[in-house]
Amino acid sequence: MSLRRLPVLAGAAALLLTTACGGGGGSRPGERPAQTLSSTDPEAAAAELLAEMSLEEKVGQLFVPVLTGTTAEENADVIERYHPGGFIYFPENLESPEQVAAMSNGLQELAADSGAGVPLFLGVDEEQGLVSRLPFGARFPDAMAVGATRDPEAASGLAAATAEQLAAVGINLDYAPVADVNVNPDNPVIGIRSFGADPELVGEMAAAETAAFQEGGVVAVAKHFPGHGDTDVDSHTGLPVIDKSREEWERVDLPPFRRLVEAGVDMIMTAHVLMPQLDGSQEPATLSPELIDGVLRGELGYDGVVTTDALNMEGVRQTHDDGEVAVRAVLAGADQLLMPPDLDLAYSAVLEAVQEGRISEQRLDESVLRVLKLKLRRGLFDASPADAETAAGVAGNTAHHEAAQRVADASVTLLRNNGGVLPLREGTSVRVLGAGAEEIGAALADLGVTVADSVSGADVVVVGTDGARGDAEQRDLVAQAVTSGSPVVVVAQGTPYDLGVLPDVDAYLAVYSSMEVSRTAAARAIVGEVSPSGRLPVDIPGTDLVFGDGLGY
Incomplete structure (x- = not known):
């Protein structure tokens, strides 16, 4: 437990001294007699709470x-029946800061009365970045962009701003950060959600985010143990x-999770992956x-909580x-x-397993106890x-939006610049195509560049890509731009691996994100307002580019 949280713990425990916690046995709300908790220690207080809970509530x-x-009342029956x-939250539950705040308050009130x-x-x-549910607030780039900055302050700034936005609307837990080490260029689900391919870098950035989330009063959830980066x-x-050896897993995937355990991460999420050389059960982790x-x-x-x-x-x-899955978990x-x-199926299966002694x-x-202690802490x-x-004020916080732009600017990585095509010279006209072109x-x-209506009228062609490695249409668009005879600049907004299948482009910028701030950062780098300072957080197959590479002006 972090000493920084002790004042909060004391406040929670003080309130618990007057919490209604009475006897178990499935009593209805309002039937429990008031009972005090004798300890201000979270572990002891959690044990007292546990002793007064019915089996169903546990x-x-x-x-x-x-x-x-989008309202608490629509979930009242679930709270009353299952005591979850x-x-x-998902996007369909989220409309505005005011609505989310009201829903969060209402849900907590229902739980308090149940x-x-x-x-x-x-x-x-x-x-x-890519995985962001809130329809309001600052949008930062993806984790791989943060990894490219090499700056733990970028990671902590992202998490601190996010925690402030979440806490303001009553959201107290974030299923972040991603602690997976992305070493598979064809990973279809992690990719730019990872800080990179180096275990030390991933651990450093994930630890910085974890600390900032938890200091901001939001539970951090590191994911996905034992590692989803090589799928x-x-x-x-x-x-x-x-299918990797224990030794290889310990070298690549384990270090970030070990670091986060040592740092006291609140919660760790498991992965639905099968690792036969670590576990012979043939069950997902x-x-x-x-x-x-x-x-x-x-x-x-x-x-901590898993x-x-x-x-x-x-x-x-x-x-x-689905019932058996819950029991086995x-x-x-x-x-x-x-x-x-x-x-209902999962809850009934677990309850029955406890009643029958299987659990x-x-x-x-x-x-x-782990859940209660974390809620107390x-x-x-x-x-x-x-x-x-x-x-509403936090959602529109200008400082958060400015911080997101700074992270995006610092992430821009220049990996090719044949003939010094970048930065653009004054008076250059540009045709912009592909992902994020608008x-x-x-x-x-806005930066004073003449944007042409056609390739034939342009001095330089800028093509945005986002996953061109696996998309023939995007590769064809780049190839067509190359045949124009004008220099071609690619702005890669997904993983930087696209360069391995685009050998003929003149310049290549990786921004690791399709967020607006990243596209703005790319434009700023193209004209030289920002000097590219990002460094590759992965190796790029099919090229001689490796972790740590990056050019400047």
């Missing part, structure tokens, strides 16, 4: 379902198999006692029905079950309601 704390609608440990009155984890996937299958649609209880808890000494990745993903639904060592596709009550209590029991006016062109025009 099982409920394991579950984190998807929210319905939390919920996860069962043991345990507050909810209200979480969201707000990694920034060529998306676990949303299938089960990735990572989410269902593997050997990987969760054996490696993560036993070898690394992690005693959450599954979403249980509606096909990677964990290959060999068991608990038996493997998971403390929270995220997004079960059928909440011991001791095993159940271990998970519930992060001050959920005495958190103030979100304020609509404050939420935004890049508008940014260039």
Whole structure:
């Protein structure tokens, strides 16, 4: 436990001294007599709370379902019936800062009036960049752009701004950062969500984000243990198999998670990946006692909360029905079950497994205690309601938007500049094509560049790409630009691996993100307003470019 959180803990414990916690046995809300907690220590207070919870309430704390609608009342029945440990927001639940704040407040009020009155984890996937759910607030570039800056302050600044935005609307948990080391250029699900291919870089950046999230009062969730960076299958649609040795895994994938465990990360998410050389059970990591209880808890000494990745993903639904998946995840060592596709089926299966002794009550209590202790440590029991006016102000915080632009500017990596085509000379006319053409062109025009209507009327052709390595149409567009005879500048907004299949371009800028700030940063680098200072966070197959490369002006 970080000493920085002690003042919050004391406040939470003080409030708990007057919390209504009475006897178990499935009592209805309002029937519990007021009872005091004798300790201000989170562990002791959590144990007292646990002792007063019914079996049904304890099982409920394991579950984190998807929210319905845009109001708290639409989820009242789920709270009353299952007493869930939390919920996860998605774009369909998020409209405006004021609406999200009101919904968060309403959900917490319903939880306070239900069962043991345990507050909810209200979480969201707000990694920034590609995976960003909020329709408001500053949009930072993706993690790989942050990795290209080589600056831990960029990572902590991103997380601090994000935490402030989330906390302002009552969201107290973020399923971030990504601690995967992306060493597979064909990874269909991680890619630019990773800080890069170097374990030390990934660990440093993930640790910086984790600290900033937690200091901002938001639970950080490192993902996806034991590592999802060396896959060529998306676990949303299938089960990735990572057939690497224990030694190779310890060298590449493990170091960021080890660092985060040592740094006291609040929560770790499991991956739906099969690693046959680490675990002979033929089960994905989410269902593997050997990987969760054996490696993560036993070898690394992690005693924080372990959450599954979403249980509606096909990677964990290959060999068991949805109820059995939930039971096996608990038996493997998971403390929270995220997004079960059928909440009633999963909840009933776990409850029955406890009642029949397949899951011991001791095993159940271990998970519930971890959940309760984390809620106490992060001050959920005495958190103030979100304020609509404050939420709206934070969403429009100019400083956050400026910080996002600084990160994007610092990430721009120049990997080819034949003939010194960049920066553009004064008076150069440019035709902009491909991914992000409208935004890049508008940014260039704002910087005084003449943007041509056709390739034939341009001195230079700028082509935006985003995944051209796997997209023939994008490669053809670049090839057509090359045949024009004008110098061709590619702005890669996905992974930088595109350069390996675009050998004939004159200049190549990697910005690692399709966010507006990254497209603006590319334009600024093209005209020389920003000197490219980013460095490759990965190797690029098919070229001689490796981790750390990058040109300047």
